[in-house]
Amino acid sequence: MFRIGYRTLKTAVGAAFAIFIAQLFELQFYSSAGILVILCVQNTKKKSLEVSLQRFGACLLAMLFSFVIFEILGYHPLAVGILLLLYIPTAVMLRVPEGIVTSSVIVMHLYSLESITWHAIRNEISILTIGIGIALLINLYMPSAERELERMRDEVESHFKIILTEMAAYLRDRERQWNGQELITTASVLKDARDLAFKKLENHFVREDSYYYRYFNMRLRQFEILERVMPLVASLSWTYEQAEMIADFIENVAHAIRPESTGLISLHLLHEMREQFREMPLPQTREEFETRAMLHQLVNEMEQYLLIKSEFQGKNMKYQMSQKGA
Structure with missing residues (x-):
């Protein structure tokens, strides 16, 4: 064309x-x-x-x-x-x-x-x-990329919510069907968004807030964790009490995704869930042991996911600290 x-x-x-x-x-x-x-x-x-x-x-x-x-x-x-x-x-x-x-x-x-x-x-x-x-x-005038970056940010967060929600749904129902299209789309959007955010930085001679570039780098690191977690979730073959608790937690994380969130409240909930796990009876069979080990690995990955967001400094940290989410 x-x-x-x-x-x-x-x-x-x-x-x-x-x-x-x-x-x-x-x-x-x-x-x-x-x-x-x-x-x-x-x-x-x-x-x-x-x-x-x-x-x-x-x-x-x-x-x-x-x-x-x-x-x-x-x-x-x-x-x-x-x-x-x-x-x-x-x-x-x-x-x-x-x-x-x-x-x-x-x-x-x-x-x-x-x-x-x-x-x-x-x-x-x-x-x-x-x-x-x-x-x-x-070349002094360059069209603003702010609106497009905001659109990409909203798209990425929407896809993250779908991915996490589908993950939680599968932990509850092993018959759950999902084509995983959001995983493919998110990878492409994150790459394009980071390139555009870098271009926005390069269009300022004076010091420019690198919020969008840092934001999409942060989401890219989180997305790499989600890609690692998906095969782990898929390998869980039967319902387990802890799986339901983790599903509730992941669903909570999905609902809390927004630009100003810090992940701190979600981290607190994760630590409380860990304490509950410690008070539960030990696994009795090999299959229970292997499942619990995979669930423990899943929790560790989700902790890293939240830590990445908690370390991210957005546009207004004072406002962020008063919010909850991931």
Whole structure:
């Protein structure tokens, strides 16, 4: 399906405007200003600034190499080969590899002029300034990802509730049927959400609250526990008194899921349940022993799940501490 993205639109407008400005100042090789815009517009502000600085520095270095080598060896194809042979490793060593392609264009400009004068240097620096400046200017505005991140957060929490509820239901009824679609969907949403949250961070030059990035990392760690727990729950083949208690507890955790929760109340309930387990009679058969061992492992995994949430620092910790849940 044909679609024009926001970045594509910015790039097209920026390239046209940069060429117009360069032509207005009657610069030689004015079309290169448009090429610079195309190369410097990135997905995030930080990436765009980083790439732009690399290109500018690399181009200044290329002009220095061009002056030395062309003045010594002359304006011959062999001189271009030797220049690139020396320049490219130097650019990589100085950690400006993003600027190699742009620098090569500058080198070709100077080569075609067959003379490096102050006028030529000013011309190239002007093109660099216009192209990179326009790219940075149009990249100042990035569409807000807040609403999409909130939607993804709600979707993840909704899926977590379904997964935990289905887990509790299976502990009560071994005939329970569930296709597990939420497990597949949640894995995909968590990956996309974390990438988007990181992109949001990269679009701020000043210190930005990393709430969403930390939040989705936290949920990803919890999801890994849920993936480990599912085969454990599936392996339980018969009803046991403790299984009903754990099912009630997991259902309670599912109902308490929300952004501002801390998991502390659920942890308290888990510790109380453990104390009740200790007061129960010891298993009498091998099958009872194996089942109780698996249930004990399940409780340990759920404890880790809740500890991950209790360690998470949200937007307003004072408010969070007054809440309960997971």
